[in-house]
Amino acid sequence: MAGRPEILWPLFQALTALPGVGPRLAALFGRIGVARPVDLLFTPPHGVVDRRLRPSAKGAGDGETVTVEVEIGVHHPPRDKGKPYRVAVRDAETEFLLVWFHGQPERLRALAPTGARRVVSGRVEIFDGVLQMVHPDHLLSRAEAAALPAFEPVWPATKGLGQKAIAKAVNGALALAPDVPEWLDRAVASPRGWPSWRAAVRVLHAPQGAADLAPEAPARARLAYDELLSHQLTLALARAERRRGKGRASVGDGRLREAVLAALPFAPTGAQRRAVAEIAADMAAPERMNRLLQGDVGSGKTLVALLAMLVAVEAGGQAALMAPTEILARQHAQALAPLAAAAGVRLDVLTGRDKGPARAAKLAALAAGETAILVGTHALFQKDVAFRDLRLAVVDEQHRFGVRQRMELGAKGRAADVLVMTATPIPRTLALASYGDMDVSVLDEKPPGRKPVDTRLVSMARAAQVVERLRAAVAAGGRAYWVCPLVEESDVSELTAAEARFAALRPVFGDGLRLVHGQMPPAEKDAAMADFASGRAQVLVATTVIEVGVDVPEATIMVIERAESFGLAQLHQLRGRVGRGGERSFCLLLHGPLGEAAAARLSALRETEDGFRIAEEDLRLRGPGDLLGAQQSGLPAFRIADIAAQADLMALARDDARLALTRDPGLESPRGAALRLLLWLHGRDDAIRMMKQG
Ligand code: ADP
Ligand code: MG
Numbered sequence: 001m002a003g004r005p006e007i008l009w010p011l012f013q014a015l016t017a018l019p020g021v022g023p024r025l026a027a028l029f030g031r032i033g034v035a036r037p038v039d040l041l042f043t044p045p046h047g048v049v050d051r052r053l054r055p056s057a058k059g060a061g062d063g064e065t066v067t068v069e070v071e072i073g074v075h076h077p078p079r080d081k082g083k084p085y086r087v088a089v090r091d092a093e094t095e096f097l098l099v100w101f102h103g104q105p106e107r108l109r110a111l112a113p114t115g116a117r118r119v120v121s122g123r124v125e126i127f128d129g130v131l132q133m134v135h136p137d138h139l140l141s142r143a144e145a146a147a148l149p150a151f152e153p154v155w156p157a158t159k160g161l162g163q164k165a166i167a168k169a170v171n172g173a174l175a176l177a178p179d180v181p182e183w184l185d186r187a188v189a190s191p192r193g194w195p196s197w198r199a200a201v202r203v204l205h206a207p208q209g210a211a212d213l214a215p216e217a218p219a220r221a222r223l224a225y226d227e228l229l230s231h232q233l234t235l236a237l238a239r240a241e242r243r244r245g246k247g248r249a250s251v252g253d254g255r256l257r258e259a260v261l262a263a264l265p266f267a268p269t270g271a272q273r274r275a276v277a278e279i280a281a282d283m284a285a286p287e288r289m290n291r292l293l294q295g296d297v298g299s300g301k302t303l304v305a306l307l308a309m310l311v312a313v314e315a316g317g318q319a320a321l322m323a324p325t326e327i328l329a330r331q332h333a334q335a336l337a338p339l340a341a342a343a344g345v346r347l348d349v350l351t352g353r354d355k356g357p358a359r360a361a362k363l364a365a366l367a368a369g370e371t372a373i374l375v376g377t378h379a380l381f382q383k384d385v386a387f388r389d390l391r392l393a394v395v396d397e398q399h400r401f402g403v404r405q406r407m408e409l410g411a412k413g414r415a416a417d418v419l420v421m422t423a424t425p426i427p428r429t430l431a432l433a434s435y436g437d438m439d440v441s442v443l444d445e446k447p448p449g450r451k452p453v454d455t456r457l458v459s460m461a462r463a464a465q466v467v468e469r470l471r472a473a474v475a476a477g478g479r480a481y482w483v484c485p486l487v488e489e490s491d492v493s494e495l496t497a498a499e500a501r502f503a504a505l506r507p508v509f510g511d512g513l514r515l516v517h518g519q520m521p522p523a524e525k526d527a528a529m530a531d532f533a534s535g536r537a538q539v540l541v542a543t544t545v546i547e548v549g550v551d552v553p554e555a556t557i558m559v560i561e562r563a564e565s566f567g568l569a570q571l572h573q574l575r576g577r578v579g580r581g582g583e584r585s586f587c588l589l590l591h592g593p594l595g596e597a598a599a600a601r602l603s604a605l606r607e608t609e610d611g612f613r614i615a616e617e618d619l620r621l622r623g624p625g626d627l628l629g630a631q632q633s634g635l636p637a638f639r640i641a642d643i644a645a646q647a648d649l650m651a652l653a654r655d656d657a658r659l660a661l662t663r664d665p666g667l668e669s670p671r672g673a674a675l676r677l678l679l680w681l682h683g684r685d686d687a688i689r690m691m692k693q694g
Pocket of ligand 1: 448
């Protein structure tokens with residue numbers, strides 16, 4: 001197997017190969033994710049200091065860095081210990097002070113003798129109405145100053161690793177950057193004025209002003225595109241590989257679907273019809289389906305899933321629906337059972353709680369093909385769960401499962417089709433980044449008749465009033481959720497918060513109060529949920545376990561405690577639990593003291609109920625890592641690309657990657673070879689391995 005191309009070897013040496021980098025510095029670089037010269041090339045400066053000489057510091061903003069020529073005036077040594085040493089200076093238009101704390105008088109007198117002309121450079125600030133420069137970065141003669149670069153890049157640093165050391169190492173890495181064949185399509189690069197790769201990395205590390213740091217600066221945009229393209233190529237290769245793997249054509253006659261539609265009290269939305277048609281077309285094709293069904297809370301994904309599963313059954317096979325929690329699995333089964341019955345199809349549910357003879361009987365019915373649709377949890381993965389002919393695996397709430405698990409379930413059938421459903425509205429950008437290997441159906445239309453949820457921000461200080469309001473609502477027959485704060489450190493403290501809230505509300509609601517949390521034995525959890533659903537209990541205190549899917553149309557109030565600790569998308573999900581019935585609903589976001597940014601975030605929620613808009617906003621305000629939870633999102637960490645700002649490039653890269661592979665599946669043409677180099681450069685060794693197998 002051919003390894004990494006020789007032309008790239010210098011960039012993949014140990015960092016200590018660079019001049020000036022020893023083991024100590026290399027370890028410090030390791031802390032900022034830099035292990036080899038190539039990593040340095042892809043660690044762009046995030047700032048730039050403008051050191052251009054200007055006539056005067058007059059009018060400079062607080063904190064601005066200025067570089068001016070001055071005449072040194074009177075020295076003011078400190079009168080008391082602890083006071084700074086100050087030197088008055090005058091430039092062409094104004095006077096200001098140079099200030100040193102703990103300055104050595106002899107040294108400063110030698111450095112800045114009164115009457116001399118010097119170039120000073122540093123941040124200025126206004127202190128007591130007087131302009132001053134504390135600890136100038138530079139104090140130079142005019143001749144020395146001529147050697148000062150006009151712009152100074154600022155890289156992400158870490159304690160002990162200063163800018164000078166980084167600059168030196170970056171220069172060393174740049175010297176190793178080879179001249180590489182162009183992998184970009186001319187039609188993409190030329191109109192955008194993008195430089196060659198080698199030129200781009202040089203420009204990247206030598207910004208000539210703030211504009212060069214912007215994502216749209218040509219060098220940055222080019223390198224960002226490279227990064228996105230290498231990512232999309234990897235996804236496209238994975239997709240191509242899966243498609244090469246044999247799939248099966250499942251063609252249904254529509255008989256069972258029609259029976260279900262006839263039994264429904266409503267008509268499917270246009271979006272639901274479209275999604276089902278897309279799925280059925282995929283299933284009818286001989287390739288394996290790998291499709292994402294994206295739809296906001298309440299958009300009606302369950303029906304789409306059922307109709308898709310019925311295609312598998314109509315074709316003579318079986319289908320499975322896997323939910324992330326026991327509660328959800330049971331709820332799905334409950335919702336689907338009457339419809340399955342209307343179609344005359346046997347549906348069963350299997351979770352970790354099925355044990356002994358009952359479980360054995362379910363497995364036997366499944367293996368015999370009597371059970372057509374199996375709904376369950378992780379329990380579906382167990383070795384002894386065998387289908388007679390699994391044709392479709394539907395996975396609900398994908399980001400709680402890994403990609404591997406998704407495929408594992410598919411592996412229970414001979415090349416079963418896979419449909420992933422997510423209620424987390426994923427901005428298009430992110431969908432492309434994390435699901436670029438999947439085809440996507442979107443439910444962008446909600447069933448008619450949903451009332452908007454009246455969303456309000458309420459200070460935690462007014463919690464007592466909220467409780468009073470709940471009491472009145474419950475007395476009038478209402479039902480309410482009370483969601484306890486998200487505590488990141490451990491599930492245990494989340495539980496403590498919920499238990500404390502439960503105890504506090506107990507005197508008010510007495511037997512009408514229930515508690516659910518993740519650590520509860522499943523039977524107790526189900527019992528509490530059932531009491532709330534039936535109305536025996538009117539207030540449900542919960543940790544975020546209720547986030548996904550629970551359906552109690554009578555619930556009209558959602559209280560979320562410490563709302564600022566949640567992501568917007570998550571709050572939106574929670575809010576989606578109310579407003580499901582005919583009554584007017586409320587969502588009360590209880591919050592502690594709010595900073596400006598946090599207030600803006602929560603307000604976004606008040607302004608719209610469009611999950612996609614909220615998700616875009618969340619992405620913009622918090623960055624992609626936080627949106628789905630960093631390690632849950634499965635998102636690659638891009639080093640240069642900014643996927644919030646460069647959505648268009650992401651889409652372009654995806655089309656580019658797919659087209660390149662369609663034309664040249666083995667990447668054997670000259671451009672293909674260059675694209676392989678790009679994959680190596682970005683450490684996509686996995687993609688290259690995939691290609692070799694093909
Ligand atoms: P999701 O899983 O996407 O959040 P559900 O599938 O749970 O949404 O559907 C939410 C509610 O809307 C359910 O009570 C369901 O019966 C109802 N529903 C689904 N499709 C329609 C439709 N086309 N018209 C009216 N109600 C619908
Ligand atoms: Mg659902």
